[in-house]
Amino acid sequence: MRLAIVGTGYVGLVTGTCFADCGNTVVCIDKDASKIDGLLQGKIPIYEPGLQELVERNAREGRLSFTTDLPKGISAAEVVFVCVGTPQSADGSADLSIVFEVIRSIGEHVNGPKIVVIKSTVPVGTNDRALEMLKHAKHPVSLASNPEFLKEGAAIDDCLRPDRIVVGVREQATADTLKTLYAPFLRTEKPFLSMSPSSAEMTKYAANAMLATKISFINEMANLCERAGADINDVRRGMGHDARIGFQFLFPGAGYGGSCFPKDIRAVISMANNLGSGSSLMLAVDQVNEDQKHVLGQKIKSQYPNGITGKTFAIWGLAFKPRTDDIREAPALVLVNMLLAAGANCQVHDPEAMPNVKRLLGDQITYAAGPLQALEGADALVIVTEWSEFRSPDFALLAQKLKDKVIFDGRNLYEPKSVASAGLTYHSIGRVTAQAER
Ligand code: NAD
Numbered sequence: 216m217r218l219a220i221v222g223t224g225y226v227g228l229v230t231g232t233c234f235a236d237c238g239n240t241v242v243c244i245d246k247d248a249s250k251i252d253g254l255l256q257g258k259i260p261i262y263e264p265g266l267q268e269l270v271e272r273n274a275r276e277g278r279l280s281f282t283t284d285l286p287k288g289i290s291a292a293e294v295v296f297v298c299v300g301t302p303q304s305a306d307g308s309a310d311l312s313i314v315f316e317v318i319r320s321i322g323e324h325v326n327g328p329k330i331v332v333i334k335s336t337v338p339v340g341t342n343d344r345a346l347e348m349l350k351h352a353k354h355p356v357s358l359a360s361n362p363e364f365l366k367e368g369a370a371i372d373d374c375l376r377p378d379r380i381v382v383g384v385r386e387q388a389t390a391d392t393l394k395t396l397y398a399p400f401l402r403t404e405k406p407f408l409s410m411s412p413s414s415a416e417m418t419k420y421a422a423n424a425m426l427a428t429k430i431s432f433i434n435e436m437a438n439l440c441e442r443a444g445a446d447i448n449d450v451r452r453g454m455g456h457d458a459r460i461g462f463q464f465l466f467p468g469a470g471y472g473g474s475c476f477p478k479d480i481r482a483v484i485s486m487a488n489n490l491g492s493g494s495s496l497m498l499a500v501d502q503v504n505e506d507q508k509h510v511l512g513q514k515i516k517s518q519y520p521n522g523i524t525g526k527t528f529a530i531w532g533l534a535f536k537p538r539t540d541d542i543r544e545a546p547a548l549v550l551v552n553m554l555l556a557a558g559a560n561c562q563v564h565d566p567e568a569m570p571n572v573k574r575l576l577g578d579q580i581t582y583a584a585g586p587l588q589a590l591e592g593a594d595a596l597v598i599v600t601e602w603s604e605f606r607s608p609d610f611a612l613l614a615q616k617l618k619d620k621v622i623f624d625g626r627n628l629y630e631p632k633s634v635a636s637a638g639l640t641y642h643s644i645g646r647v648t649a650q651a652e653r
Pocket of ligand 1: 221222223224225226227244245246247250298299300301313316317334335336337364365366367474475
């Protein structure tokens with residue numbers, strides 16, 4: 216099939232590339248000329264494992280191309296995917312201005328019958344509003360919704376092997392076309408679920424709301440465990456073996472971040488307010504998460520009752536999760552800002568996210584080439600993102616390097632006993648602090 220993807224970010228570039236990899240001819244469109252120029256020279260604007268090779272191969276073989284020219288980009292396409300951002304507005308709702316700008320532009324330039332698919336995460340009713348905008352288009356447009364469920368860090372795998380495909384359609388023929396397009400991804404009998412556009416739009420928010428709820432739930436239990444002298448790791452094992460509960464998304468930590476959960480939860484709250492139903496559960500999920508982003512900072516403050524002015528903290532991990540360079544709403548940024556405001560120095564290392572943080576914070580912090588370099592001259596270590604290279608350090612070496620011999624671990628990467636026996640005090644989440652054995 217001939218496809219156009221409008222918005223070449225995390226979702227658009229991965230989706231377009233995966234469709235091209237199945238033999239479709241795909242044009243990726245973006246209004247950011249520097250991004251498109253880079254892609255035309257083989258430079259991938261984001262870090263996503265495996266993406267570079269896949270883009271290069273499909274571009275080389277002529278199935279994947281890039282442009283800033285929307286009218287030209289959509290001209291040959293049978294299906295146009297809208298994958299632009301839907302950031303949070305000042306009032307918490309999803310800002311749909313880019314989606315509507317693109318829909319209007321497609322309406323103006325459509326040169327034949329097309330299927331237009333909204334893949335961006337949008338509140339219920341957006342598809343209906345967009346359809347209104349397309350009413351006067353010169354050619355018939357069938358407008359579908361097809362929310363995306365990929366996870367950054369595993370986006371290609373998620374795209375090529377999704378758990379399910381959800382489409383919201385008004386015409387059976389559109390569902391049939393999209394089913395054919397997705398067939399190569401659904402060869403392991405995963406379902407293609409066709410429903411109304413409103414249900415498809417809601418499905419995406421409901422899924423993210425459930426996942427965020429699980430994270431805030433386990434974080435609240437972790438904080439309770441700490442005060443009660445229980446160990447959240449034992450508790451989650453005891454819970455997770457219950458088949459009704461399971462283990463997924465029950466890892467306590469420094470709070471969720473990223474481009475999706477925070478804004479999507481607030482969009483659900485805004486939707487619920489607008490529809491008059493209220494959303495006390497989502498309000499609580501959001502509040503628990505905001506508080507959780509400060510838990511590491513509070514632990515640091517209680518370890519240093521005389522303040523941290525002039526202290527140097529090594530920080531491992533800046534991205535909101537491992538295997539991505541995305542720092543949107545990352546808990547590490549909350550921590551770094553708190554440390555800087557309190558007069559401390561930060562020496563950070565992240566395998567992929569440092570260029571993005573540098574654009575934001577510049578020279579306020581020091582960027583280390585590796586995890587060990589970040590420890591040079593540091594008083595304490597703080598772990599915020601669970602990159603696999605942080606999982607098995609040499610604790611004796613850490614004890615030698617860290618002047619105050621203390622680790623604050625926001626991801627529970629280590630067995631407290633092994634850390635303490637190396638002579639390090641170990642603070643983690645939902646577990647009693649392990650005091651250094653000297
Ligand atoms: P992104 O910010 O990475 O990418 C959006 C792209 O759209 C950018 O490259 C931007 O330059 C481009 N753009 C903006 N205005 C444009 C215009 N008028 N014409 C053409 N291009 C334009 O965003 P993303 O993370 O890919 O998210 C896109 C949507 O998908 C959002 O609604 C998001 O909630 C949803 N989503 C994201 C993820 C994820 O993990 N990132 C997962 C599922 C769903």
